Amino acid sequence: MVKKKTARQKVREKSTKNETSTKGDGDPMVQDGTASQWDGGEEGGSKSVVRASVKRKMDKQLRFLSKLQETQRVLSAKKTISKKRRRSQSGKTLNDLSSLAEFLPALGTPTTAAPPTKILRSKAKQKIVVNETKQLAAVLAHPQFQSNPFAAIQQHLIATLPPTPAPLSKPAPKAGQKKRPNSKKA
Numbered sequence: 523m524v525k526k527k528t529a530r531q532k533v534r535e536k537s538t539k540n541e542t543s544t545k546g547d548g549d550p551m552v553q554d555g556t557a558s559q560w561d562g563g564e565e566g567g568s569k570s571v572v573r574a575s576v577k578r579k580m581d582k583q584l585r586f587l588s589k590l591q592e593t594q595r596v597l598s599a600k601k602t603i604s605k606k607r608r609r610s611q612s613g614k615t616l617n618d619l620s621s622l623a624e625f626l627p628a629l630g631t632p633t634t635a636a637p638p639t640k641i642l643r644s645k646a647k648q649k650i651v652v653n654e655t656k657q658l659a660a661v662l663a664h665p666q667f668q669s670n671p672f673a674a675i676q677q678h679l680i681a682t683l684p685p686t687p688a689p690l691s692k693p694a695p696k697a698g699q700k701k702r703p704n705s706k707k708a
Contacts, residue, residue, distance in 0.1 A: 529600070533592040537585065 527535075642650070661667055667674040 529593055529596040530589075533589055533596060536592060537589060540588075541585075 664674070666677075
């Protein structure tokens, strides 16, 4: 299986190709004599040794900087490509939903949405917990609850809940109609 090359590997390949093509040129800074600022101004036989070491250091620094620039260029190109992909993908969404309207059932009046639930913060939650614990303590201390808990709960529900609607029975006979007796003829 062939591995994909990373951006750094691609940069290395390009830099090695560039180095092999420019090796005959040499370093223009050292040839021009502008590297004299690096040699410390020494005169004599050690000047060539210092220049060679300075040349190596500068070559190494230039290679490093070129690698950094190339890596940044490759990565910025990848970012722009990914941004273009995101834009093109977001452009494919359905903007016009009117064609779907013919398949949906028509509603006479729009239904009202339930109001959004209120988000409680920690202080509000703590207040609720304190109030509920006080209420529970009051219920547990009540003498009617202590004597018969189930009857106390049933009485509380009867007092607080709205009355249930009566189940629908057979309609009452209209005025002027007679009731039929339920006797069977044999």
